[in-house]
Structures are given as structure tokens and as C-alpha cells.
Amino acid sequence: MDTFINSIVPMMTPVLFAALGGLFTHLSGLLNIGLEGLMLLSAFFSIYVAHLTHNLFFAVLAGIGISMLLAVFAGFLSLNLRANIFVVGLGVNLFANGFTVMLSSLLFSTKGTVFFQNLPKLSYIEIPLVHRIPYLGPILSGYGALDYLAIGAAVLCAIILYKTPYGYHLRAVGRDEKAAQNAGISVYWHRLYALALSGLFAGLGGCALALPLQTFVGGMTNGRGWIALVAVILGGGKPSGVFIASLIFGAASALSNWLQASAPMSPKLMMTLPFLITLLFMIVKKNNTEEGV
């Protein structure tokens, strides 16, 4: 049972990171659907840099950096050249998918799995004292550094969005562009910041996906960027909601994985579980009556 519960958080982490990134763009009114691609790009570069430098810090930095770069580029396309953000986002996904495999075949001369056993490991952290609490200890403790960071990031995002002027301005921009402009807030810059932040968090998501596995495989995000978008909207545009949505999705996936192994059912039907549970959750939860489709 502990293992089951313990498996939920790591399953949530990449999705949560990416969803936090998506959240900023959602609130700014320019939803970035390129999270999938940003994660993938960051996953590749973090592995590459980890391989070059054997330094996890640089690896994470590289992952974040490249993903922010692409996100800002997407912002430039959408804000300056007024390209459609949805199409640009699809472009980001396509680009990352192609470009990483291209680089992988150039740099590692394989288009397939890039796996290094000798990379520095992200260790699992037992929180002192906490891990000794009976029952609760094993659930609260014993995750990877990035897992803790993700939860910390959710808290940080909540603070940024609801306690700082920046957060107020950003949400205002998303709520009513004209009104924000009228209050002297720059719509352009806030949207660009939001996209940069989506790059930052999606980048972290990519690192959380690749670094603990010391592996890069082309297309290894497998739709997690899209799930992150679901979490953004399911979470009602709030970091806490996004956290809960990601957690639900993580738990549903864990359940699906768990049941798959021995259920006498078509595995394909088992795989619908995470989506089914998320959908049911959406139907059951109280949806505020604010309009907008």
C-alpha cells in the first residue's frame, strides 16, 4: 500500500510542473499548448548537458534555459507577429519532436534510446524526523528532489499569483485586456513573462521526466503536456486546483498501472481509467457558473 501511495507523487511531478507553466499562460489569456514540446526539448538538453558536465545543476539549467528560449520565441511569434498561439504551440510540439531526434542522431548517433548509467543520480530524500512518523512518514517522505521542488513550486506560484502585484497584473491581463491596459499594465510584457514562465516550469517538468531516468527517448513526454493542460483547466486556474488535478491524475494513473498487472481485462480498457476518473471528477465537482466555454 505504501508503495502504491508512494508511486503517486513521482507520477504527478512532471505533469504538475508543466501544468504550473501552463497556468501562467492560461491566466494571461494566451494559453500555451506547446508544453509537450517544451518538456521534450528540456528533457533532451538536460540529459545532454548532464552527460557533458556530470553536473545536475547545469543539466537542469540547460533544460530550463532552452525551453524558456523556445517559449519566448513562441511569444514573439504570437505577440509581435500576431501568429495564432494555438498553431504556434502545435509548431513547438512538432519542432521539439523532430529536432530532439535529429540532434540525438547527430550527437549520440542513435535515433532511439539515449541512456547513460553513469550520470549523477537524483537521490531520494528522506526528510529527517518526518520519515519516522508512523503511517504518514513513508507517504510524506522519500521522494526525489524534483518531486519536492514541484510541490514547493506550486506553493510559490500560489504566492506569486495571489500575493504579489505581478500576479494581480497578470490575472488582470487575462481577464480583461483593455481594462489592464487602462490601468497602465503592459499586456505585451505580461504575456511574454507568462510564456517565459511556462518555459521555465515546462522545462523543469522535462527535467523531472528525464533526469531521474537518466534517459532520453524521442517523444518520451507521451501526451503529458496535454494532460497538464487538462490539469490547468480542471484546476480552475488556481495553483491549488492545479495541484489537486495533477494529484488526481497521478493517483488515477497509479491505480490504472496497479490494476493492469493482474486484471483479467483488456489493458486498453484499463488505460482509460485515468481519463475516466478525471472526467468523472469534473462532472461531480462543483463548477462555478461563470460563462466561457
Next chain:
Amino acid sequence: MVTLRDLWRTAFIVGAALGFGLCVILLASERPGDAIYAFFLGPFSNAYFFGNLLASAIPLILTGAAACVSFSASVFNLGLEGQVYLGSFLGVFLTCRFGELPPLVVYPLVFAIVFCCSGTLAALSGYLKRARNVNVLISTLLISYITIYVVDALIETVFIDPTAGLAATPYIHDKFLFARLLPPSDLHSGLFLALALTIILRIIMKKSALGFEITLTGKSPVFARYAGVSVSKVLTLSLFISGGFAGIAGITDIYGIHGRMFRGFSSGYGWNGIAVALIAKNHPLWVIPAALFFAYLENGANVGALLADITPEMARTIQATIFFTVTADALFSLIRKNKGGDAWTPSSTVSSL
């Protein structure tokens, strides 16, 4: 008015995008000249490739039109993929069931049932929106995922052709296959169906009361309600039509090319349909050139692989650079400056998600 600056900007963007695409080719290809030729001109180099290009535009025209309808009502139907999938599966299943009947009886029957079933799948999200205020974007997406897995499970278990060697349904009878227009290429008479449906859609959107209600609701649901439109009904209906078109896209492709349904059948028809609709700025007729453009990019990649050494990942990278710029305002300034407000702004829809 188009200023010189606009022209420069346009030239710069297109140049930058193509330049990057060329860099990719130069970097990764051993015979860049051949690769460039094959990618960009290959699809037009002979009737076979050109026929294939047109053939692969057919489902995109239909899914593009499908996306248009829902976007016009400002609902984001992200479940096209699942609706295509369900439509194709049902279509094949029914065609096998009615195998005894002549095609002219089966077609209308199958098209009607497929339209209704795929449409209902999409309209379900409209119902959930109305009953429980569930976000349509998410519910369509989730329902689509679920549909795909369930249909996969059906293909893998109950409706599988054991001799196929892969998860696929049995073939439908040859008499049901659409006529080929340009053999041996894939181009089939479904093209006319797609064009006709798109034009019908355009007429509905432009001339009918329903089309008016859909656009009105899309632009301002509050005003639409005030004006007496039943907003939730219109949303559900637009989803229904959208899903129906997606289903038709799937079964048309099967009648035209594959003759059976198999796992992984709709490789991105739904998603690409969305992109097509966005490039077409939500205008049903612009969907046709946008879909052709998309098909051109895909076939360029394919011809590039056949005649030169373009790999799928190179193709994706090049396609992405084109994606980045196709919707850039500057490119459309020539067309749109004169047309006033018909343009659909991305932020208004995306932010209302």
C-alpha cells in the same frame, strides 16, 4: 493599406522560416539539393504524388470544417481525434454488417449513422456543459482519449481480423470502395464529397438561421441569450455537427483508401484539422486551401523520404518552422486589411477556454 514595412516584415518572416528549414536540410542531408527539390517540388513532380497529395487533403478538409463549426461557436472541440476514430470504426462495422446490400443503399445509411454517432459523442460534451458546466475543451479531450482506447480494445478483441497480423478489422467488400480518380495514386471520389460538404457547411454558416445563431453565440453568448438564442442548444448543436463531420472524415478515408479500420488509424487527422481551421481563420472555404497546404507539407516529407534522404524528424522540424509563421498576421495583412472584422482573434478564443 499595405505599407512597405508590412511587406518587408512579411518577407523577413517567410525568409527566416524557410531559411531555418533550409539550414536543417543542409545540416542533416547528404544531398541537400535533392532534398530541397524533393521536399518542396516533389509533390507536384508527377501525377502519382500529386494524386496522393489531394487524397491526403480529403480527411483534413473534413476535420478542418469540423473544427470550424465548433470554433465559430467559440467551443474548442479538441476531441476530433476520437470522433474520427469512432466514426471510422462504426462505419467499417456497419459496412461489414450490411455487406449484402448494394453500396448505394449502404452509403447513405452508414454516413447518416456515423454522422449521428460521432456527432453525439461530441454533443455529449455540450450536454455536460449544460448539465454540470463541465469545460468543453477538457471533456472533449478526455472523452476522445477514452473513445480511442475503447475502440482499440474492440479492434483488438471482438472485431479483429485474425489474419491481418496487426490490430485491424476485416476488410470491407471491394464494392464499397470509392472509385479511384487518378490510379495508381490514392486520390478517390471522396474528394467531391469533402468539397461538397464543406461548401454546404459554408452555406449553412453564412445563410441559415442556425449558422447565424452559431456565430452570434460564438462572438458573445450573453448577447445571444439576450437576443433569444438558446445558447446551450446552439453549443450542443455545433458540437454535434463538428463531431459528425469528424466521423465522416474518418469513414471517407476508409472508403477511399484503406478499406478497413486499424489501430492508430487517424494519425493526427483531428489535430491537424484544428490547425487547418485556425490557418483558415475559421472560414469553411479557406479550409480547402489550408488543408491542401497541410497535405502538401506532409507529402513533401514523404516524397523527400522516397526520393532523397529526408527523415521524419527532419520533416517535422521543417514543418514546424512553417507552422510558426503561417498564421503570422503580416502574411495575411494583404487579404485581411480590406475585410474589416471578419478575422477571428486567437486571444479572444483561447482566453475564453
Next chain:
Amino acid sequence: MKTVGPYAIEMEGISKVFETNRTVALDRARFRVSKGAIHALVGENGAGKSTLMKILCGLERKNAGEILVDGIPKEIRSVKEAYANGIGMVNQQFHLIEDYTVLENILLGVEKTNRWGLIDRRESAKEVQKLIEMSRLELPAGRKVSELTMGQRQLVEILRILNRAVEILILDEPTSVLSPREIDWLFSIIRELRARGKTIIFISHRLDEVFELCDSITILRNGRDIAEGTLSDFDKKQVSFLMIGEPLGALNPKRSPKQCPVLLRAENLSVRDADRKTEVVRSVNMMLRGHEIAALVGVSNNGKQELVEALSGLRETSSGNIYLKDKKMTGSTPRGFRKAGIAFIPEDRVRMGASVSSSVLDNILATKYFEAPYTKRGWINRKEAGKTAESLIREYRIKGASVHAPLATLSGGNIQRVILAREISSDPSVLILCEPTWGLDHRSCDHIYERLYELAESGKAVLIVSSYLDEALRLANRIFVIYKGEIIAELENSSSLTKIAIGELMLGLGRPLSQGYEGDGSSIKAGSFDGHTS
């Protein structure tokens, strides 16, 4: 006729062409305001007033011309730069974040932070409370703006600019949604600001207000300034002549009604608010007769909006019934109400009454398309619709590029005309309209009044909801006063009926007002209610 320097603002040769519809909004206009003056900017609908002011505050870019602030040439490219130059503007179309609270809206862009960079809630609340108190207002600082009435929103907009401590304050038609009492409050604030040396630019179509309040004036016509000077050099006739270029016709006389059958009847009508908890309209009984114009007046937040929305089928009723003639309407859809002949013009024009991103034609068609001759077996006859639209544009003198241009490209007044034209032309048997002359210039007001009289004369019932008591008194045969969700008085409009008397009733007082009042709705705290201007 000249305004005198030193000037706080000088705008010289300002031109503006809107590319989208190739409209010349401003044509080498000059605009100068003396320091410390209250300066009026007047002109017909579409004259270019708002555009000129938007250029001044960085919301629009000019094509040509130069701006001097305190004699120094300035480029104002964004609202932020305008604030930096001490210029702040209150737009008429509200620019508030609906789901932020009053407090958050007022502080938006100038939040107070503590040393961690976090918003200091306590300090903020204190500051806003102080601001509200200083301006003698009663506004719920913690309430979301979406729950406020239009008048309260206007006050929030004004407070927000006051909080910015600007030197030059632009008010674009601030009075049209305010109650008389609120207007008085605003004027006293404006005068106080002048006393503190600030410069105020005031846009209004109500010349009474202009003459009461302002020191100097600029008159704009078709994008050009055609006169400026101190106000004492002008009289009202002159100004309206300069504005429209022709003398104003005589005022139409008020007409007295015949006794006529009841058209619309509400019986014990109750309505709950959005979260279905409190009753905001309580057992209302009212009747509207053919051949008459009735007015519904009341202080904001007393159920006025909810009542008329219920009467027009847009809001669910919790009990009671609505009858049109003898047909029971309760529970019918908005479309059902429309088809039965009840037309409604809501207070919230931009969101509910129109779709600004749709074309003028579509806006006109929106409430008509489902009936002959515009539709036939589900197909719309666009030619017919175009004809109707063109004729309405002519009749209501709607100024704009074309019927296919988005509504948003029309000036504020012209948007109003489109909405009015649409509803009045639908030939309803009952017309309910909120703020009938909101944002309209003088000539259009008269035109609308004329249309309303015509409607009534042809046997229809008209109910106006107006915060402008002068208008109610001028138009209506009967006046309903709503207070705390109940119709507390139904008054025949005779010469003995005064604004003061109505005002007392609106506040729930049966006797002449001497001290403060305990009403919960009004925004103004204390001070006497002494009717409206002039």
C-alpha cells in the same frame, strides 16, 4: 474667444485615421486646456471626442500632430506614460476587472507592497478605505465589481483615477449612469480638485451639466475643433448650434395619455439573486397600459435591474406571474418573450445589449432574424436584412463606416443608436428600456423621445428605467418607485410632482429629508438630496 494660458495640455494638429474602416476620426484638431480649469469637450456622437482623449492618455496612437504637457512636447505611447505625465482618464465604457474586488480594482497597477514584495493587504485596505471616506462615498471595498451596478462601477472608475493622484483628469461622459445624487457628489469632487489646482476635462452631452460645472469649452465637429473659449462667452443655443451645425428644433411637447387596456401585468412577482438566496424583488404588482410611457426609478441595488430582466424573460422568477395581455408569460424563454412582443434594452449595453465584435448588420439582425421577412424555412434573407439596416442607419443617423464593420468601430453614442434602433424598430407591444438616452447627443435624444411618443401613441406600452430623473419626469405619464425590491409608490406625473419628492421615496423616506438616511443601496453617504442640476 480663447482659452487662456498657461496651458496644462496643448494638442495641435491632431489627426487620426482608423485603418480598419478608413474613418477619419480626427482631422488636424486643436485642443487646449488651461491649467487649473474645468474644461468641457462637447460634440455630436462620433465627433471624435473619445478618440481625441484616448490619444491624450495613450490608448490610441495619433497619425499626426503634437502634444504638449505643461508646455513641453511629449510622446504618449501608453497609458503608463500618460500616468507618468500626470494624465488619467475615466472611460465611459468601463474598464474594470469584473471578478476583482473594488479594492483590487482601485489599486490595480499601484499596489502597496511590503518589503518581501508581497501585497500588503492591511495597508491597502486602509488606504482604500481612507480614499472612500475622504470622497464621502459608501462603496463596499470587498465586493466584486461584477456585483455592482453601473453607477457604482462608474464611481469605482473615478476613485481609481483619484487614487493615482493625477494632475490632469479626463472624464468621458461620467454622468450618464449616475443618479442625480451621485452627479452632485461628482461635481463637488471635481470642484474640490480644481481648488487643489488640478485640471479636469469633462465630456458630456448634457449641456446643463456643462454650463453648471465648467469654466471653458472646446467644441468638436467631424473631427475638427470649431470653437473654443471660456464658457461665459457662450450660451446653450450657441453651443448646440456649433455642435450640429444647424439650429435645434423646438422641444416636443409632452402628450397626455388616453385610458387604455393593460398590456403587461406583473402579479406578486418575486425574483431571487444569482446565488438564489436573497429575494431582490419582492411581490411586485405592476401594470403597464397601452398609450402610456411609464418610468421605473430607484436607487441602485434596489432590484430595478432584476425586475426589468424578469419582465423581459431574461431572469428566472421565484414566484408570481407575468401576463402579456391575458397570456401567461411566466416560465417562457427569452425568445418567447420577444415573440410575444416584449422588447428590452438592458443597462449593460456592451456586454448584453450588443456584440461589439459582430458587424452592425448582425447586431441589428440578432433580435429579428428568426421572423419573417428575414428568415424563411431556416434560411436568412440577408438582402432584406441589409435593407432594414440601411434604412435604420439613415433614420437614426448612425454614423459609421458600413453595416459590415464591427460594432466596436462605432463611437459610443452610435453604438447606443444601433441598439435603440434595433429594438424600437421591432415594433414591440411593450418596450422596456434602461437609460434610453445614455451617451446620446442632444439631437439624438430628441429623436429617441419622439420615437417613444410615437410608440405610445400607437397604443404600445413603454417602460423606461432611468437614473436621470429629469428625463423620467419629462417623458413618463406614471412613475413607479422601487425600494428594497418593492414598488413603494406609483405616481401620476403631474406638475406638482417634484424630483425632491421622488428622491425621498427612492431613499425609502416618507418625509422631507433633513439629516442623513439609512438606506442601504445608495452610494452617497450624507448630504442633502436636492434634486438635479440647474
Next chain:
Amino acid sequence: FSFSVALMVTGEIGGNPIYEMMVSGAESASAELGFELKTVEGGYNSAKWESNLIALAATGKYDLIVTFTEGMPKSVEKAADMFPRQKFALIDGIAAIKPNVYSLGFKDEEMCYLAGYFAGLITLSDLPGANPNLTVGLIGGDTYPAMTDRMKPAFTKGARAVHPDIDVLFSVVGSWSDPKKGKDLAQAQYAQGADIILTIAGGSGVGAIQEALRLNKYIIGVDSNTIPLAPGTILACALKRADLAMNDVMRRAFSSALPYGATERHGIAEGVIGFTFDDPTYLETIPEPIRKQMLEVFDALKNGVIDPLS
């Protein structure tokens, strides 16, 4: 070049180890023998594969067109009918008999039987990572007929041949390139009592290896020898030498010795299916008795004494 071959990959090479092996087999043959090799990646849009095949045949430039997998027979047959003078070879799939088509299938069931038998031996053993539970696992990249009809049953049969009560856990990743999910599934299987897992999941399998490393459990690899990636964790690999097979087909075609019109199925006897008996780590980590038993089963399969399916 006097001889030229086109290789139509049904999908993309990236993320698909067996494709990678086959392509490398073809490339080495082309390098050794000096013929022209044109590799075409068909992409994930399977609608394109058949038309690619036809397009390649239509060029008439190639002496032989090679393609893979079990999904392709119908397409190969169609192309072969359209271009009767064009030679085709289908690897890892069996097409109907046509005079211009050669097909070669692999006996995946032998590979999986070997793996299953090995897994059974390990779970019963007293190796440090083995537990008393009679549970072994199989993680597949996806469900497809070869997996459900041959691989999984053979694996189960192999394991039960060691002990009839052995439970086989079966999970499907749904993707060949999702190492994270591979890891999660392995975690679930190990937590449910498995101590050794066979991964037939391409890039997704890497995640399972990581999880095994973390928990000190075991993995059986497939296709190529991956023991050096995680010695001591990947205990053995059941080999499917698709590269050798491909190389061999190319050689035979080059020397005009490929029997067109025939179909063959290669397995242990032909040296295509193998086991990492010679790997030094294997020799080191696996106790003698188990190794001996494995060799016996291997021989029995080779000689047809055991039917890996039933």
C-alpha cells in the same frame, strides 16, 4: 552500383530498437558487399506505407524492396501484384505466396518461452533479489497480435514449465517510448510480488531497468544483448538477431540465392533466436544449475522437442 535495395521502414527508426537492428543489419550488408541501400522511413502515418511501397516499386530503380512487420503482408501482396517484375522481401511477417515475394518470419514464441523459463528459474532461486513469491512479470510496449497470441502465451508457458503455480503479471505501456511509464509499471509489478520482469517495450523498457536497479530486482532483456547497460540487474537477454537475419537476407539476395515465392520462419535452429549464454556477466551472476537448465531447454526448443505454444 550493380545492385540496389530499398528498405521501407514501417514507422520511424527512432524509438524502435528492433527497427534499428534491422536497419543496421542492412547497412552492414551494404557496406560489406558494396551495394546501394536506400532507407525510407515511412513515418507514423500508416496510411502512407502502402503508397510508399508502390512509389518505390514504380521507380523501377531497385532490385529488391524490403519492408518489415506483420502489418504489411496485405500491402506487399498488393504491390507485388501491381509490379510483377519487382522483387519484394518481407521480414518479420508472412505474406501469401507470390512468385516475386520472399517472406521471413521470426519464431518470437521461442524467444519468449526461453525468457519465461528463465524467469521461472530465477523467481524460484535464492538469488539476493528473488523473493519467495511465485510471480514473474511481462511488460509489453503495446498489445498487438504477435504479443497477445504468441509472446505472452509462450512466456507464460515457459514460466509454468518451471513451476505450474507461477503467476504472470502482464502490463502494457501503450507506447514504445515512455520510459517513465515503463518505470511506473515495473514499480507496480515488483510491488505485487514479481522479482523478474521481461520487457518487450523498446525505449519504455529503460524505465523498468531503472526501477529494477533501485529495488534490486531483475530484468530480462530482449532482441539484443543489453546486459552491459545494467549488469547484475539485467540477468539475461533473449535474443532476436534481426540484424543478422536482415544481413543474411541481403547477402542471399545479392548473390541471387533468395528463394522468391517462398516463406520461411526462423528461430533457434536457424540461429536467429538466441540467449546470452556467453555473456561474461551472465556467467558470473547466474548459478551453474540454472545455466545448465537453460541450455537444456534451449536444445529442446532447437530440436523441436518442446512446443513453445500449445
